Amino acid sequence: MLAAALPAFLASLVEFVEALTIVLAVGTTRGWRSATTGTAAGVALLAILVLAFGPMLGRVPLGILQAVVGAMLVFFGLRWLRKAVLRYAGIIALHDEATIYERRVGSLRADAARPGFDWVGSGTAFNAVVLEGLEVIFIVIAVGATAGALIPASLGAAAAGVVVVGAGFALRAPLARVPENSLKAIVGVMLSAFGTFWFGEGLGVAWWRDDVSLLVLVAGYVLAAALGVALARRAHARPRRIPA
Amino acid sequence: MQLLRTIVLEIAGLFIEDRWFALATALVLGAFALAATTHVIEPHIGGYALFAWLAAVLIGGVLYAARSERG
Numbered sequence: 001m002l003a004a005a006l007p008a009f010l011a012s013l014v015e016f017v018e019a020l021t022i023v024l025a026v027g028t029t030r031g032w033r034s035a036t037t038g039t040a041a042g043v044a045l046l047a048i049l050v051l052a053f054g055p056m057l058g059r060v061p062l063g064i065l066q067a068v069v070g071a072m073l074v075f076f077g078l079r080w081l082r083k084a085v086l087r088y089a090g091i092i093a094l095h096d097e098a099t100i101y102e103r104r105v106g107s108l109r110a111d112a113a114r115p116g117f118d119w120v121g122s123g124t125a126f127n128a129v130v131l132e133g134l135e136v137i138f139i140v141i142a143v144g145a146t147a148g149a150l151i152p153a154s155l156g157a158a159a160a161g162v163v164v165v166g167a168g169f170a171l172r173a174p175l176a177r178v179p180e181n182s183l184k185a186i187v188g189v190m191l192s193a194f195g196t197f198w199f200g201e202g203l204g205v206a207w208w209r210d211d212v213s214l215l216v217l218v219a220g221y222v223l224a225a226a227l228g229v230a231l232a233r234r235a236h237a238r239p240r241r242i243p244a
Numbered sequence: 245m246q247l248l249r250t251i252v253l254e255i256a257g258l259f260i261e262d263r264w265f266a267l268a269t270a271l272v273l274g275a276f277a278l279a280a281t282t283h284v285i286e287p288h289i290g291g292y293a294l295f296a297w298l299a300a301v302l303i304g305g306v307l308y309a310a311r312s313e314r315g
Contacts (some may be wrong), residue, residue: 071273073257078269078302085260085306091313131254135251138258195299199273200291203280207291217295222300230314 003214004149005156007190011139014183016164022128024168025104030121038125045126046133057145065145067202071196073142081188085225087181089232094181106216122210136161143194189225193217245314265305 029036076153080141086092111120134156144153196216200207207213257314260266279285285293 035266067277072259074271074273074298075266078298079261082305083264083304085302086309089306089310127250129297131250134255171309192292192298196291196295200294204287205280205291205294206287208288213291220295220299224302228303228306232306235307235310236313
């Protein structure tokens with residue numbers, strides 16, 4: 001149960017923090033009515049999507065579901081892990097919620113409010129909630145559906161939502177102290193390991209001691225990421241050779 | 245329409261950021277699927293071979309990005 005709830009919680013935490021940053025920026029610049037209207041509409045659309053497509057998952061044969069979701073998890077997890085490695089190696093800038101918040105506040109203030117319904121503010125909050133929410137739904141399905149643990153994965157994601165939304169509204173500020181880069185690295189490792197496991201399982205791989213192999217895969221991806229950071233730092237620091 | 249386009253791009257962006265990295269990942273997954281379905285690969289070691297290839301793609305992708313970003 002924890003094996004599905006924990007990755008869903010950690011990955012959803014990152015997505016909720018990103019959505020909250022934008023919703024807070026809308027609330028403080030355009031008013032809380034625009035922010036809550038856009039958020040409520042986004043949540044309603046996500047609920048409709050889950051109700052419409054969720055039951056279909058039960059009809060897909062398990063092997064195919066494992067292989068397809070495993071492949072998607074590998075793409076998703078390795079993408080996050082690659083980015084985290086590049087950030088740790090100092091090749092790309094660290095993700096900074098405070099800077100993103102300031103930038104978003106600036107652009108929302110520049111777009112002057114017109115009389116009537118605030119389409120810009122509500123639309124911005126709606127976009128953020130739908131886009132980040134779709135990622136949360138994908139994570140829950142990917143982590144939960146293949147293991148028959150959709151409920152623990154959903155509870156993990158819901159807990160992340162409660163934590164982030166509660167903290168955000170208590171502070172009325174973006175959660176800049178959440179170690180988003182470290183979280184992305186941890187989740188990248190977990191999702192890559194789950195993805196490799198499910199993809200192999202779906203294609204008939206006989207994993208050593210079944211689920212225990214997941215721990216081996218997690219350790220393997222941690223080592224690969226650490227090696228990646230060391231090699232990338234060296235490659236980045238080496239001066240470029242200029243032809244004579 | 246603009247929202248739909250944004251959503252489609254955002255969903256694709258969930259999986260693809262660097263096209264060469266995504267292509268290398270797809271090639272490894274495709275080759276493994278072919279090997280597994282044609283029983284070319286031993287089921288007991290196949291999973292670890294898959295991991296080794298994916299780890300190599302990760303490290304290769306990171307090194308490629310590091311060299312590309314070098315000033």
